[in-house]
Amino acid sequence: MTTASVPLPAWINYGLIPLLNLVLAFFFSGLVVWAIGESPFEALQLLLIGALGRGEGIGFTLFYTTSFIFTGLSVAVAIHAGLFNIGSEGQAYLGGLGAALVALAMDRYVPWYVTMPFAVIGAALFGAACAAIPAWLQAKRGSHIVITTIMFNFIVSSLMNYMLVRVLIVPGKMAPETRTFLPGGQLPKLDWLIAMFGGKIGAAPLNFSFLIALIMCFLVWVLIWRTKLGYEMRTLGISPTAASYAGIRYSKIVMITMLISGGLAGMMALNPVMGASARLQIEFVGGAGFVGIAVSLMGRNHPAGIILAALLFGILYQGGAELSFDMPGITRDMIVVIQGMVILFAGALEYMLRPSIVRLYQQLTGK
Amino acid sequence: MSLDSPKEHAIELVGIDKKFGTVHANKNINLTVAKGSIHGIIGENGAGKSTLMSILYGFYQADHGEIRISGKPVTIRDSQAAIAAGIGMVHQHFMLVENFTVLENVMLGAEGGQLLAKGVASARKELKRLEDDYGLEVDPDAVIEELPVGSQQRVEILKALYRGADILILDEPTGVLTPPEADHLFKVLRVLRDQGKTIILITHKLREIMAITDTVSVMRRGEMVATRKTAETTVEELAELMVGRRVLLRVEKGAANPGGVLMSVRNLTVKDSRGVTMVDDVSFDVRAGEIVGIAGVAGNGQSELLEAIAGIRKPSSGEIFIDGKPVAGVDPAGLRDLGLAHIPEDRHHMGLVLKFEEYENSILGYHRDPRYGRGPLLDLEAMRKDAEEKIGKYDIRPPNPRLRTANFSGGNQQKIVVAREIERDPKMLIIGQPTRGVDIGAIEFIHKRIIEMRDASKAVLLVSVELDEIRSLSDRILVMFAGKIVGEKSGEAGEQTLGLMMAGIAA
Numbered sequence: 001m002t003t004a005s006v007p008l009p010a011w012i013n014y015g016l017i018p019l020l021n022l023v024l025a026f027f028f029s030g031l032v033v034w035a036i037g038e039s040p041f042e043a044l045q046l047l048l049i050g051a052l053g054r055g056e057g058i059g060f061t062l063f064y065t066t067s068f069i070f071t072g073l074s075v076a077v078a079i080h081a082g083l084f085n086i087g088s089e090g091q092a093y094l095g096g097l098g099a100a101l102v103a104l105a106m107d108r109y110v111p112w113y114v115t116m117p118f119a120v121i122g123a124a125l126f127g128a129a130c131a132a133i134p135a136w137l138q139a140k141r142g143s144h145i146v147i148t149t150i151m152f153n154f155i156v157s158s159l160m161n162y163m164l165v166r167v168l169i170v171p172g173k174m175a176p177e178t179r180t181f182l183p184g185g186q187l188p189k190l191d192w193l194i195a196m197f198g199g200k201i202g203a204a205p206l207n208f209s210f211l212i213a214l215i216m217c218f219l220v221w222v223l224i225w226r227t228k229l230g231y232e233m234r235t236l237g238i239s240p241t242a243a244s245y246a247g248i249r250y251s252k253i254v255m256i257t258m259l260i261s262g263g264l265a266g267m268m269a270l271n272p273v274m275g276a277s278a279r280l281q282i283e284f285v286g287g288a289g290f291v292g293i294a295v296s297l298m299g300r301n302h303p304a305g306i307i308l309a310a311l312l313f314g315i316l317y318q319g320g321a322e323l324s325f326d327m328p329g330i331t332r333d334m335i336v337v338i339q340g341m342v343i344l345f346a347g348a349l350e351y352m353l354r355p356s357i358v359r360l361y362q363q364l365t366g367k
Numbered sequence: 368m369s370l371d372s373p374k375e376h377a378i379e380l381v382g383i384d385k386k387f388g389t390v391h392a393n394k395n396i397n398l399t400v401a402k403g404s405i406h407g408i409i410g411e412n413g414a415g416k417s418t419l420m421s422i423l424y425g426f427y428q429a430d431h432g433e434i435r436i437s438g439k440p441v442t443i444r445d446s447q448a449a450i451a452a453g454i455g456m457v458h459q460h461f462m463l464v465e466n467f468t469v470l471e472n473v474m475l476g477a478e479g480g481q482l483l484a485k486g487v488a489s490a491r492k493e494l495k496r497l498e499d500d501y502g503l504e505v506d507p508d509a510v511i512e513e514l515p516v517g518s519q520q521r522v523e524i525l526k527a528l529y530r531g532a533d534i535l536i537l538d539e540p541t542g543v544l545t546p547p548e549a550d551h552l553f554k555v556l557r558v559l560r561d562q563g564k565t566i567i568l569i570t571h572k573l574r575e576i577m578a579i580t581d582t583v584s585v586m587r588r589g590e591m592v593a594t595r596k597t598a599e600t601t602v603e604e605l606a607e608l609m610v611g612r613r614v615l616l617r618v619e620k621g622a623a624n625p626g627g628v629l630m631s632v633r634n635l636t637v638k639d640s641r642g643v644t645m646v647d648d649v650s651f652d653v654r655a656g657e658i659v660g661i662a663g664v665a666g667n668g669q670s671e672l673l674e675a676i677a678g679i680r681k682p683s684s685g686e687i688f689i690d691g692k693p694v695a696g697v698d699p700a701g702l703r704d705l706g707l708a709h710i711p712e713d714r715h716h717m718g719l720v721l722k723f724e725e726y727e728n729s730i731l732g733y734h735r736d737p738r739y740g741r742g743p744l745l746d747l748e749a750m751r752k753d754a755e756e757k758i759g760k761y762d763i764r765p766p767n768p769r770l771r772t773a774n775f776s777g778g779n780q781q782k783i784v785v786a787r788e789i790e791r792d793p794k795m796l797i798i799g800q801p802t803r804g805v806d807i808g809a810i811e812f813i814h815k816r817i818i819e820m821r822d823a824s825k826a827v828l829l830v831s832v833e834l835d836e837i838r839s840l841s842d843r844i845l846v847m848f849a850g851k852i853v854g855e856k857s858g859e860a861g862e863q864t865l866g867l868m869m870a871g872i873a874a
Binding site for chain 2: 226227228229230231232234235238239241242244245246247248249
């Protein structure tokens with residue numbers, strides 16, 4: 001009550017506080033590492049070198065970052081309209097079907113750059129379709145969007161199992177996946193981007209969808225802060241009563257917002273499906289939808305913040321994989337613990353340090 | 368009251384100073400309140416009254432200064448400490464659990480032990496004693512939400528007394544009361560004073576200060592500018608001290624010159640979300656060039672009536688006509704296109720998005736207008752220019768369209784809404800509580816704008832719980848009680864008559 005309303009300069013709000021939260025997260029992760037008998041400093045070093053040390057590591061880091069940007073934007077757009085979309089995971093999964101169908105249909109006939117816009121649209125449409133029913137239920141029936149989007153994650157998961165096992169599977173093969181797309185259905189690697197900084201991309205799957213993600217960041221920024229629709233979304237998100245006063249139709253904005261949110265989540269599929277594995281595989285989303293929630297929270301629902309937060313989680317994913325490879329004592333589960341710490345301190349406990357920082361700030365500035 | 372020779376001071380504030388960032392909310396405040404007196408504190412919004420009381424009640428810590436209770440210096444870190452020091456607070460918005468009984472609410476936070484039974488018994492006994500001593504009759508087993516507002520407020524006072532308060536702070540206590548309820552409250556306060564309690568009354572209503580207080584202190588811009596014995600001052604002097612210049616307390620307006628009917632409401636019935644009928648078969652007309660006031664105690668259906676006319680709430684039956692066209696069911700955006708402007712009752716939740724910057728709020732509801740950007744895009748440059756014009760014309764301070772709306776004072780926030788709605792040059796204007804929580808200077812300004820609208824042949828429908836406001840602005844007054852219009856009076860109707868009608872007693 002006494003400190004929450006005290007305004008702080010932007011560099012403290014958006015710079016110092018997130019940084020301190022991050023330091024805390026690493027400190028407690030370090031304690032865990034130390035408790036199982038490994039050196040925390042060595043672990044941190046391995047993690048950072050693994051994620052950023054070589055061109056290939058950077059390629060992997062940015063590959064993960066790409067997925068998290070899409071899902072982070074998806075969550076953020078919904079939050080601006082006051083909607084908590086927990087269904088990015090499922091929306092991305094179904095988006096993969098959209099992207100894969102386009103790739104399968106077009107890859108024989110046209111080069112990738114012709115396929116790509118259709119794949120973007122296909123992925124977005126399928127993702128949006130997945131969000132449409134929960135959105136409609138929220139808008140017209142008042143069913144809580146958190147519950148319905150969670151349930152749709154399961155529905156999509158079952159649907160995709162069926163599609164991959166029964167429909168899209170290559171006859172005679174064991175793996176529940178589509179055939180490998182031809183180059184006309186693949187997104188090219190961004191080896192030139194890594195090469196610009198003097199690195200080699202190696203086996204890293206960083207691909208063109210990274211650039212699509214950055215473009216989407218810009219478009220989302222325009223949407224939220226520079227369009228009338230974004231104005232209506234923000235009004236509804238902050239004050240539903242003010243929105244109804246202003247003649248902003250609740251059901252319309254809920255529907256549009258969720259379709260955009262689902263569409264952005266759907267586009268995430270471009271990265272792993274068309275950029276990396278060149279086929280639609282079971283469970284390819286791998287939790288990126290849920291990480292998107294943390295990314296959006298940490299990035300304060302702003303595209304610029306989302307890029308930074310997605311990069312952080314990209315580093316954790318890639319660095320963590322390297323770490324568990326180099327330090328046998330640290331298993332894959334440990335990495336999940338570290339990621340959990342970051343989510344805990346940067347997301348859930350975001351305001352823990354604020355009161356003391358406010359007091360310190362007031363003392364230093366002479367009240 | 369022996370004001371001339373106060374034996375003891377209940378409260379002494381010495382050199383209280385508080386800054387919020389660059390805002391100097393309290394500047395070296397000295398205040399002495401005599402034991403067993405009713406002390407009024409008046410000042411415009413943002414004058415620092417609330418900050419000062421929050422410091423006394425432990426919400427904020429003063430940067431400098433000392434608080435003395437009965438002569439002893441105390442440190443009040445939080446509300447617990449305030450209660451321990453014998454200070455009780457009755458907030459403007461009640462802090463009651465609506466579906467608890469009176470007894471449960473009074474006990475809340477002072478249950479005494481893990482098991483309830485013993486605490487309940489002693490609380491019941493104590494409550495009975497308080498009722499007998501101070502004439503605060505409330506049924507201890509009544510559920511709060513079923514009690515009228517006046518009784519709920521008595522529960523708040525009981526809560527404070529139950530915790531052993533010797534000093535009661537009341538923040539704008541009459542805002543939600545009917546005139547008879549307010550009179551009852553004053554009676555209670557006098558009894559409390561005569562029993563030795565000390566009462567601090569924060570209000571912006573000068574008449575109340577004159578009616579009930581023994582002494583009064585005036586705050587302006589964070590400073591305590593004067594303390595007077597109430598008997599030795601006048602309303603005019605206090606108003607001048609508050610604002611720092613002479614103010615017109617009475618609105619000057621010429622005779623109305625009504626034209627044709629612009630808006631008519633026929634047999635309108637509106638239910639709230641629980642299905643309770645809030646507006647019951649209401650019919651009336653508003654003509655061009657007249658101000659029709661709807662008087663009534665808050666909660667008698669005026670809010671729902673306004674929202675139905677504004678298109679926010681769907682009426683369950685009846686019809687609304689604008690220029691002869693039926694418009695029930697048309698949404699607020701459509702009604703704006705028909706020339707209906709709406710200054711809503713609640714600027715915090717309806718009229719403004721407090722987290723928005725000022726210029727964003729100055730287009731709320733009109734944001735689809737091409738002048739604020741072509742196609743789907745917003746033209747921020749045009750928005751800011753438009754906002755700056757309104758800021759200049761309506762003297763909105765600080766004159767900064769990039770400032771967060773929440774950081775403007777109540778009066779300036781209301782001016783943002785008024786500017787937005789009036790500057791569209793609407794045909795009809797519906798207004799709810801135009802000056803709630805607005806300082807005197809801004810009230811004068813807003814009232815002038817409303818009368819200008821009337822004189823420009825607009826139809827104005829005004830809802831207010833401030834009877835003075837209704838009486839001084841309206842050409843015709845409709846009184847609402849329990850969802851029905853129980854009578855119509857001319858603008859010159861007496862306060863007594865209207866007050867009785869508002870209480871549902873006489874038509």
